[in-house]
Amino acid sequence: MAVSSFPLLSDKHLGPAQADLDKCVHCGLCLNACPTYRELGVEMDSPRGRIYQMNQVANGSPMTPSYVQHLDLCLACRGCETACPSGVPYGRMIEAARAQIRAQAKPSRLARAVRKIVFERLLPSRSALQFAGALIFAYQATGLQRLVRAGGFLKLFGRLADIEALSPSAEIPFFYSKIGHTFPAIGPQRYRVAFLSGCIANVAFARLNEATIRVLQKNGCEVVLPAAQNCCGALHVHSGLEDQAQALARNNIDAVLSERFDAVITNAAGCGSTLKEYDYLLREDDKYRERAAEFKSLMRDITEFLASIELNRDLGPLNTVATYQDSCHLAHGQQIRTAPRLLLQAIPGLVFREMRMADLCCGSAGIYNVAQNEMAMQILEHKMEHVNETKASFVVTANPGCMLQLAAGARLYGEDQRVLHVVQVLDESYVKFEKAASTE
Ligand code: SF4
Numbered sequence: 001m002a003v004s005s006f007p008l009l010s011d012k013h014l015g016p017a018q019a020d021l022d023k024c025v026h027c028g029l030c031l032n033a034c035p036t037y038r039e040l041g042v043e044m045d046s047p048r049g050r051i052y053q054m055n056q057v058a059n060g061s062p063m064t065p066s067y068v069q070h071l072d073l074c075l076a077c078r079g080c081e082t083a084c085p086s087g088v089p090y091g092r093m094i095e096a097a098r099a100q101i102r103a104q105a106k107p108s109r110l111a112r113a114v115r116k117i118v119f120e121r122l123l124p125s126r127s128a129l130q131f132a133g134a135l136i137f138a139y140q141a142t143g144l145q146r147l148v149r150a151g152g153f154l155k156l157f158g159r160l161a162d163i164e165a166l167s168p169s170a171e172i173p174f175f176y177s178k179i180g181h182t183f184p185a186i187g188p189q190r191y192r193v194a195f196l197s198g199c200i201a202n203v204a205f206a207r208l209n210e211a212t213i214r215v216l217q218k219n220g221c222e223v224v225l226p227a228a229q230n231c232c233g234a235l236h237v238h239s240g241l242e243d244q245a246q247a248l249a250r251n252n253i254d255a256v257l258s259e260r261f262d263a264v265i266t267n268a269a270g271c272g273s274t275l276k277e278y279d280y281l282l283r284e285d286d287k288y289r290e291r292a293a294e295f296k297s298l299m300r301d302i303t304e305f306l307a308s309i310e311l312n313r314d315l316g317p318l319n320t321v322a323t324y325q326d327s328c329h330l331a332h333g334q335q336i337r338t339a340p341r342l343l344l345q346a347i348p349g350l351v352f353r354e355m356r357m358a359d360l361c362c363g364s365a366g367i368y369n370v371a372q373n374e375m376a377m378q379i380l381e382h383k384m385e386h387v388n389e390t391k392a393s394f395v396v397t398a399n400p401g402c403m404l405q406l407a408a409g410a411r412l413y414g415e416d417q418r419v420l421h422v423v424q425v426l427d428e429s430y431v432k433f434e435k436a437a438s439t440e
């Protein structure tokens, strides 16, 4: 599958390149693909309107609070980029515009402190994430979460109740104990792959990571979890923290390239987009430029990898209806749309039903659903209308962040559908086959 090289970072002071801005011919063909325009019907909250405002700033207009607000409301989902016939590289333009805003902003002392804790102390540190995960687990397991939700205390703090409803569960045992280990292929070994298990996912999606290993093993892979791997740096990149993102990237490259692998696998489309752009992230690093390109050539989304090999067809029937929500980072960021659908359609008994506008963002968009909760929930409500129309009982996607958002959608606006990663559906099908075989 083709993978776009998407320059995420740009000169923090210059903003979007004039050559990129000039590519927009204001045709409006992107409007229908833009979730915020669809919700608000406001030109300034459309891709074309945002580009117009970026152009004004590039030509000397001040960055007003209204400009910042219209850009903040953009999901950076890149649906407009896919829809644009003129090849406007909107993704890198919004990143550059945001970096320009950040370069001139004066964050409060509290905002600076929170940023430092999250990006420098929490995300890169296994022990800090484990500690945070243990606290969340205690909050959930002791019944405190139920009490807080039932008491409605959080409603006193604006949208905090809605934001809390999106928080992930801490899944014990955490996945960290698996890192550094090697899992043998089941049956003849066909491939040797490295699996990068993420950062927060080791706490919040431990079972998904385990399912990923099982499915790879059953497809003839020896699965290695490089001991020195760390956070991919995606959230750092999107927050303009280039230096920290580069340090994390160098570490992951060293962790993987010290051995020989047929592929490096991720199950998180959001991480995958950034991992596939390490070559751009380290473009000015003479020592790592080539290694980053080699790393990129090995990087595969799990669905991309499985659809490219001869799939183990020992799949048991899952007699249900499933629909698929494209993750923006997979569909628009990596142009991977067919692979997850092919995998779902390979499962016997499973009826695959497309929803309308499956590649329209669900409102998750990294931390957008926290930062712009009201708009995120409005988008989610409409997304769930499309899901409900399919009458599917499985809502399947390929990114943990989207899973959290869709799970909230199923609870709040849906019909209590199960929300699963493609890999989890395959895993269930393989287990079903094994159980049937063992009783024969
Ligand atoms: S971004 Fe592309 S599709 Fe949208 S108005 Fe500009 S040229 Fe047209």
Ligand code: SF4
Pocket (backbone or CB within 6 Å): 033, 034, 035, 036, 037, 045, 046, 047, 050, 073, 074, 075, 076, 077, 078, 079, 080, 081, 090
């Ligand atoms: S990135 Fe998404 S939200 Fe932002 S302008 Fe494009 S389509 Fe709209």
